[in-house]
Amino acid sequence: QQQVKQSPQSLIVQKGGISIINCAYENTAFDYFPWYQQFPGKGPALLIAIRPDVSEKKEGRFTISFNKSAKQFSLHIMDSQPGDSATYFCAASIMGGSEKLVFGKGTKLTVNP
Amino acid sequence: EAGVTQFPSHSVIEKGQTVTLRCDPISGHDNLYWYRRVMGKEIKFLLHFVKESKQDESGMPNNRFLAERTGGTYSTLKVQPAELEDSGVYFCASSSSREQYFGPGTRLTVT
Numbered sequence: 001q002q003q004v005k006q007s008p009q010s011l012i013v014q015k016g017g018i019s020i021i022n023c024a025y026e027n028t029a030f031d032y033f034p035w036y037q038q039f040p041g042k043g044p045a046l047l048i049a050i051r052p053d054v055s056e057k058k059e060g061r062f063t064i065s066f067n068k069s070a071k072q073f074s075l076h077i078m079d080s081q082p083g084d085s086a087t088y089f090c091a092a093s094i095m096g097g098s099e100k101l102v103f104g105k106g107t108k109l110t111v112n113p
Numbered sequence: 114e115a116g117v118t119q120f121p122s123h124s125v126i127e128k129g130q131t132v133t134l135r136c137d138p139i140s141g142h143d144n145l146y147w148y149r150r151v152m153g154k155e156i157k158f159l160l161h162f163v164k165e166s167k168q169d170e171s172g173m174p175n176n177r178f179l180a181e182r183t184g185g186t187y188s189t190l191k192v193q194p195a196e197l198e199d200s201g202v203y204f205c206a207s208s209s210s211r212e213q214y215f216g217p218g219t220r221l222t223v224t
């Protein structure tokens with residue numbers, strides 16, 4: 001049973017467009033939702049994270065939207081650039097205990113020039 | 114500040130052999146995690162250390178996997194004997210808070 005479902009599996013966007021990646025979760029105990037960006041041959045790098053007490057968080061061209069009632073959160077990349085081409089992972093964790101991350105399966109984003 | 118480092122970057126071994134992966138966390142980070150990504154699947158949690166103590170090893174697949182963190186610094190993950198299904202990328206992450214920082218991973222191929 002996959003606890004965090006991520007879609008789409010792959011995404012192709014033109015330069016300057018908006019990339020949108022969606023995630024849904026089941027466990028209402030999750031209280032921390034990070035997004036990671038991974039380039040080939042590298043490890044996942046923390047991009048931006050949100051907690052459920054806010055509905056939106058923006059850092060530069062990257063925005064997380066969070067819908068607690070729907071148990072969904074999404075990553076929006078504005079003005080997408082070819083350098084944004086990477087695999088993006090959403091994740092979730094529960095405070096206390098190990099705070100281990102539960103990941104989505106990843107979205108491979110390609111931004112065409 | 115140096116990031117999380119992992120060694121080796123790649124390892125190819127035969128079924129039945131032993132492999133030891135190493136992770137050096139960010140200095141001062143008490144929390145150290147091991148994760149694994151099998152091809153086509155999501156990144157999955159293996160275990161969590163707080164300093165030298167195992168806090169949670171619920172993700173370890175079986176007793177062929179042994180993790181240690183001597184002195185609360187670097188950690189090793191030993192697979193003995195390796196099986197074909199152990200192939201994948203093994204990531205280490207460290208943290209001092211909720212933010213986990215990942216290493217580049219070790220790609221393990223068991224033939």
